[in-house]
Amino acid sequence: MKHTLVARVMDQPGVLNRVASLFRRRAFNIDSLTVGHTETPEFSRMTIVVDTARVPAPIVEANLRKLIPVAEVVDVTHMPTVDRDLALIRVRCAPAERAELASLVEIFRGRIVDVATESVIVEVTGDEQKVDGLVELLRPRGIVEMVRTGKVAMVRGSVVAGKPAAHGAPAA
Amino acid sequence: MQRTGAQIVWESLVKEGVGTVFGYPGGAILPTYDAMLDYPIRHVLVRHEQGAAHMADGFARASGRVGVAIATSGPGATNLTTGIATAMLDSSPTVFITGQVSSKVLGSDAFQEVDVTGITLPITKHNSLVTEARHVARTIREAFVIARAGRPGPVLVDITKDAQQGKADFHYPETVHLPGLHDPEPPDAESLARAAELVDRAERPLILAGAGVIRSGASSALRDFAERTGTPVALTLLGIGGFPQSHPLCLGMMGMHGEAFVNTAIQNADLLLAFGMRFDDRVTGNIKTYALHAKKIHVEIDPSEVGKNVKVDVALISDLRVALEALTPIVKARRPEAWIAEIDGWRQDTRSRDIIHRDGNGRLLAAHVVHDLWQTTDGTSVVVSDVGQHQMWEAQYYKHDEPRTLITSGGLGTMGFALPAAIGAKMARPEAEVWVVAGDGGFQMTQCELATLQQEGLDIKIAVVNNGFLGMVRQWQEFFHERRYAATPMLSPDFVKLAGAYDVPAYRVDSRADVVPTVRKARETKGPVLIEFRVEKEDAVYPMVPAGSDLHAMIRRPSEAGQEQEVRS
Numbered sequence: 001m002k003h004t005l006v007a008r009v010m011d012q013p014g015v016l017n018r019v020a021s022l023f024r025r026r027a028f029n030i031d032s033l034t035v036g037h038t039e040t041p042e043f044s045r046m047t048i049v050v051d052t053a054r055v056p057a058p059i060v061e062a063n064l065r066k067l068i069p070v071a072e073v074v075d076v077t078h079m080p081t082v083d084r085d086l087a088l089i090r091v092r093c094a095p096a097e098r099a100e101l102a103s104l105v106e107i108f109r110g111r112i113v114d115v116a117t118e119s120v121i122v123e124v125t126g127d128e129q130k131v132d133g134l135v136e137l138l139r140p141r142g143i144v145e146m147v148r149t150g151k152v153a154m155v156r157g158s159v160v161a162g163k164p165a166a167h168g169a170p171a172a
Numbered sequence: 173m174q175r176t177g178a179q180i181v182w183e184s185l186v187k188e189g190v191g192t193v194f195g196y197p198g199g200a201i202l203p204t205y206d207a208m209l210d211y212p213i214r215h216v217l218v219r220h221e222q223g224a225a226h227m228a229d230g231f232a233r234a235s236g237r238v239g240v241a242i243a244t245s246g247p248g249a250t251n252l253t254t255g256i257a258t259a260m261l262d263s264s265p266t267v268f269i270t271g272q273v274s275s276k277v278l279g280s281d282a283f284q285e286v287d288v289t290g291i292t293l294p295i296t297k298h299n300s301l302v303t304e305a306r307h308v309a310r311t312i313r314e315a316f317v318i319a320r321a322g323r324p325g326p327v328l329v330d331i332t333k334d335a336q337q338g339k340a341d342f343h344y345p346e347t348v349h350l351p352g353l354h355d356p357e358p359p360d361a362e363s364l365a366r367a368a369e370l371v372d373r374a375e376r377p378l379i380l381a382g383a384g385v386i387r388s389g390a391s392s393a394l395r396d397f398a399e400r401t402g403t404p405v406a407l408t409l410l411g412i413g414g415f416p417q418s419h420p421l422c423l424g425m426m427g428m429h430g431e432a433f434v435n436t437a438i439q440n441a442d443l444l445l446a447f448g449m450r451f452d453d454r455v456t457g458n459i460k461t462y463a464l465h466a467k468k469i470h471v472e473i474d475p476s477e478v479g480k481n482v483k484v485d486v487a488l489i490s491d492l493r494v495a496l497e498a499l500t501p502i503v504k505a506r507r508p509e510a511w512i513a514e515i516d517g518w519r520q521d522t523r524s525r526d527i528i529h530r531d532g533n534g535r536l537l538a539a540h541v542v543h544d545l546w547q548t549t550d551g552t553s554v555v556v557s558d559v560g561q562h563q564m565w566e567a568q569y570y571k572h573d574e575p576r577t578l579i580t581s582g583g584l585g586t587m588g589f590a591l592p593a594a595i596g597a598k599m600a601r602p603e604a605e606v607w608v609v610a611g612d613g614g615f616q617m618t619q620c621e622l623a624t625l626q627q628e629g630l631d632i633k634i635a636v637v638n639n640g641f642l643g644m645v646r647q648w649q650e651f652f653h654e655r656r657y658a659a660t661p662m663l664s665p666d667f668v669k670l671a672g673a674y675d676v677p678a679y680r681v682d683s684r685a686d687v688v689p690t691v692r693k694a695r696e697t698k699g700p701v702l703i704e705f706r707v708e709k710e711d712a713v714y715p716m717v718p719a720g721s722d723l724h725a726m727i728r729r730p731s732e733a734g735q736e737q738e739v740r741s
Contacts (some may be wrong), residue, residue: 008262009352009572010351017293021294022294059479062474062478066354066474068297069352
């Protein structure tokens with residue numbers, strides 16, 4: 001099973017390395033990890049998707065919490081969240097096919113953001129399934145290059161994930 | 173008033189109450205060493221930085237105070253790493269300070285540059301690189317707070333040479349801003365009530381006491397709980413000393429080389445109370461067959477240990493002493509007589525096979541050496557053991573009644589630990605009688621610290637248990653590799669002459685009759701003494717649970733009549 005953990009970490013050099021090193025040495029399996037700035041300059045936020053087939057999520061969470069620069073960790077897997085993944089996809093496209101491709105991409109609320117003679121770059125944002133869906137449709141046309149950011153997540157409503165109020169001790 | 177970063181290092185250590193540091197100078201830490209002369213701190217010059225790390229660790233384990241070691245950049249820092257990892261695995265509160273090349277050349281492969289914070293990332297609780305003098309005080313303050321907090325551990329502060337030379341105002345912060353450092357909370361009432369219910373219902377309860385008992389100062393709280401509930405206490409290697417071994421409820425050590433009856437009791441228990449221990453593989457054997465009939469209550473300060481190896485029924489994530497003080501008043505006072513009688517039956521069987529009750533037939537057995545050392549020292553010494561067979565015999569036959577009287581490398585199993593750790597322990601507790609018990613292999617790894625011992629004028633007694641082999645590895649080869657002794661027979665120097673070179677009086681003992689008189693002679697001598705015990709070469713530590721085997725499938729000592737190995741299930 002995949003779990004999504006949101007971690008509030010101090011914005012200092014080496015934090016990403018500490019998290020990556022922890023996952024490597026404990027053999028926790030990272031599916032994706034994103035890190036970026038937050039509303040507070042002091043903190044960054046990581047969204048970590050982890051495969052918990054071998055190690056249960058509470059153990060991963062507890063280990064993350066042991067890192068001194070990690071202020072808080074919340075498992076948002078079973079909370080209602082807004083999830084987003086962004087992809088840039090360079091796909092083969094002859095000039096004559098551009099209009100058709102544009103309308104296909106439009107269905108996914110994606111855009112063509114760059115055009116070359118024989119290819120275009122498509123940008124799409126959405127939850128992972130939606131991005132996966134577009135990728136599968138584009139694959140037969142010839143995907144030359146692709147980059148995805150990995151998932152970022154935010155809990156819906158007024159609950160603030162990663163703030164002490166939402167902190168819960170791991171279950172036994 | 174402005175001070176250099178180097179001065180701030182010492183100002184900070186003085187503020188932390190540090191009186192002794194263990195270290196070795198070098199280029200990148202030179203400004204700090206220069207400033208040292210102006211501060212009231214005793215510096216112990218070691219012969220190898222690994223020794224400094226073990227000394228800081230031994231200091232911490234013997235006293236509970238933070239041990240401090242200092243080294244230069246590059247090889248100075250990499251030499252510390254074995255000792256840092258040793259402290260990490262056994263949760264020893266330590267602070268390591270290393271010099272680093274100047275910030276202007278960081279990352280350029282400058283002379284004696286190595287990425288110390290990178291290398292020590294997985295073997296420290298936390299580490300920091302300081303490149304400006306103004307950050308030195310705060311970072312050292314944070315290091316001490318982190319080293320002591322919750323589950324203790326090693327913290328490393330790497331300070332560039334220009335940060336040591338630069339100037340800043342000195343303010344030592346009382347409080348630190350560490351949002352990721354959570355103070356342990358008292359256990360919640362609901363979990364306490366569930367734990368109490370399990371305790372009251374259990375018919376075959378057993379306490380598994382680990383290093384947490386000693387770290388949290390929970391010995392008397394543990395005693396209160398055990399006596400109120402009549403629960404027998406089994407000890408992990410690092411839990412030894414946490415509960416008096418002379419206490420009628422104390423069973424002794426569990427696990428791979430634990431007493432057979434203790435492991436049998438674990439496998440037959442209906443409730444295990446795991447107090448400050450982490451179900452290490454050396455303690456559980458095959459996890460799939462471990463204590464299958466037992467409910468488990470885990471009292472542990474580190475949440476990441478709960479459910480890591482063994483599923484538990486109730487977890488109290490808390491400081492152990494706090495948890496026990498809350499739990500004891502709400503459980504029923506009782507005594508599970510039938511269970512205690514059953515364990516005593518198993519104990520009689522173990523006793524009848526005990527090597528202590530057998531004659532060595534003219535051979536000197538290491539177990540007898542340890543037993544006689546225990547009796548001759550009235551069981552009151554601080555014993556610092558190394559790693560291997562002698563370590564297990566020490567754990568089996570030296571009965572410790574007080575916390576912090578056995579100091580040994582459990583988690584990492586670091587050979588070479590004993591002599592330097594004993595130096596640290598003696599400096600932390602100068603009034604204590606300190607004995608090193610080491611094998612011929614491990615002793616040779618750090619024997620250079622004999623010079624440190626003499627230089628500091630320390631009164632430490634050393635027992636080298638020499639069987640001419642890397643004994644524990646030889647034992648594994650005997651049991652599991654058809655006695656193919658690859659690289660385990662070992663030539664040693666003449667230990668008596670070696671000690672002589674360091675001006676340490678030394679004796680050689682090769683018969684049982686000479687053990688007690690020689691130990692007595694050593695105790696009567698002021699200053700260090702080394703005794704080499706030439707023991708039986710191919711003796712094995714029994715019982716033994718082979719790695720990964722079921723805890724109840726122990727290899728027992730062959731009976732006196734037959735030489736076949738008995739396996740009891």
